[in-house]
Amino acid sequence: MNDLLIAGGIGVAFGCALECAGLGDPPKLAGQFYLRDFTVLKVMLSAMLTAMLGAFWGGRLGVFDPAAFYVPDTYLLPQLLGGVVFGLGFVLSGLCPGTSCVALASGRIEGAATMLGLFVGVLLVGLAFPMIEPFYRSTPYGPMTLQHLAGLPSGDVVALVTVVAVSVLAWIAKREARP
Amino acid sequence: MKFVRQLGISALALGLGAPFAGSLFRAQPRVLDLDAIARAIDEGSDHVSALQLAEWIRDRRPGLRVIDVRSAAEFRDDAIPTAENVPIDQLAKAHFARDQTIVLYSQEGAHAGQAWVMLRSLGVTRAVFVPGGLADWREEVLHPLLPANASPAERAQIEALSHYFGGSPRIRAEQGIDVASAAKTEHRSRRRGC
Numbered sequence: 273m274n275d276l277l278i279a280g281g282i283g284v285a286f287g288c289a290l291e292c293a294g295l296g297d298p299p300k301l302a303g304q305f306y307l308r309d310f311t312v313l314k315v316m317l318s319a320m321l322t323a324m325l326g327a328f329w330g331g332r333l334g335v336f337d338p339a340a341f342y343v344p345d346t347y348l349l350p351q352l353l354g355g356v357v358f359g360l361g362f363v364l365s366g367l368c369p370g371t372s373c374v375a376l377a378s379g380r381i382e383g384a385a386t387m388l389g390l391f392v393g394v395l396l397v398g399l400a401f402p403m404i405e406p407f408y409r410s411t412p413y414g415p416m417t418l419q420h421l422a423g424l425p426s427g428d429v430v431a432l433v434t435v436v437a438v439s440v441l442a443w444i445a446k447r448e449a450r451p
Numbered sequence: 452m453k454f455v456r457q458l459g460i461s462a463l464a465l466g467l468g469a470p471f472a473g474s475l476f477r478a479q480p481r482v483l484d485l486d487a488i489a490r491a492i493d494e495g496s497d498h499v500s501a502l503q504l505a506e507w508i509r510d511r512r513p514g515l516r517v518i519d520v521r522s523a524a525e526f527r528d529d530a531i532p533t534a535e536n537v538p539i540d541q542l543a544k545a546h547f548a549r550d551q552t553i554v555l556y557s558q559e560g561a562h563a564g565q566a567w568v569m570l571r572s573l574g575v576t577r578a579v580f581v582p583g584g585l586a587d588w589r590e591e592v593l594h595p596l597l598p599a600n601a602s603p604a605e606r607a608q609i610e611a612l613s614h615y616f617g618g619s620p621r622i623r624a625e626q627g628i629d630v631a632s633a634a635k636t637e638h639r640s641r642r643r644g645c
Contacts (some may be wrong), residue, residue: 321462322462329469337548343546409523414541415544425470426469428469430469431467431469431470434465434466434469438462438466442459
């Protein structure tokens with residue numbers, strides 16, 4: 273029960289953060305694909321940066337056990353195809369699963385339509401699963417992380433990702449400051 | 452804007468400090484503590500019965516992680532509910548949190564016992580295995596043989612647990628049910644394997 277309360281609290285905070293960032297607005301999200309509006313990139317990069325630094329330093333300082341983090345397995349081809357389907361849906365609707373909940377909660381009809389499509393998609397995949405399972409489990413690579421791929425210590429990867437993310441964020445800030 | 456810049460500088464400082472903070476995962480001693488292993492075997496704290504595991508799963512014991520060490524194909528064929536598949540050759544790469552209770556099982560227990568020793572050598576001390584593996588699960592949890600002298604309360608308890616996991620108890624011959632079918636079920640459920 274306690275876990276459910278914590279998960280619920282995190283969910284509400286996540287929804288609030290998305291709404292505050294303006295990510296319940298489909299034209300704003302679609303603007304990212306046309307390089308007109310960089311809000312999505314800014315929110316995602318700052319969220320990843322915060323989570324990565326929090327996870328690394330929290331683990332190092334003994335706040336929590338990093339071994340408990342779940343790293344999902346990589347299935348390269350099915351996940352690439354999933355990424356393409358997800359991206360198409362994202363640009364068509366202007367919303368992703370999280371932001372569609374936020375859009376619905378703030379009364380936008382696009383949110384309801386996207387969530388309906390999402391549930392229909394989940395149902396169809398569930399029904400077709402016995403047929404698509406061999407593909408779903410093809411090209412398995414186990415849990416893949418940047419440090420395993422690059423063969424670098426986790427601290428070096430954290431530093432590299434931080435430099436890249438902060439540089440991109442600084443570039444976006446400079447671009448937006450132009451008249 | 453000033454605040455955003457400060458945040459960016461803080462993130463950079465934390466990120467650039469990371470390479471000097473050492474590894475995220477503390478190195479675990481890979482030395483077998485043979486005395487501790489012998490003690491655990493002697494005390495019986497190295498294993499858990501299929502029945503006990505079923506109660507843990509039903510009661511949603513916090514921190515419980517059930518690991519099936521068989522191959523992915525065998526896991527797809529049949530597995531204990533809530534179990535995750537970590538084949539024995541992948542076990543050393545998996546991460547286990549200190550506060551988790553790891554329950555290992557295989558087809559009949561031999562590989563799970565070996566996996567238990569592997570985990571001990573990796574420093575995972577809160578691990579146990581199911582000695583009879585999936586075969587015990589089928590015989591003790593899904594289709595247990597109800598004892599003739601069991602009280603109604605005991606029978607109800609066994610039946611409830613079996614039904615919870617979608618099974619049905621078998622009844623002894625003297626209670627009117629053909630024992631041959633029970634023996635057949637028993638024979639069928641014991642498959643060759645580890």
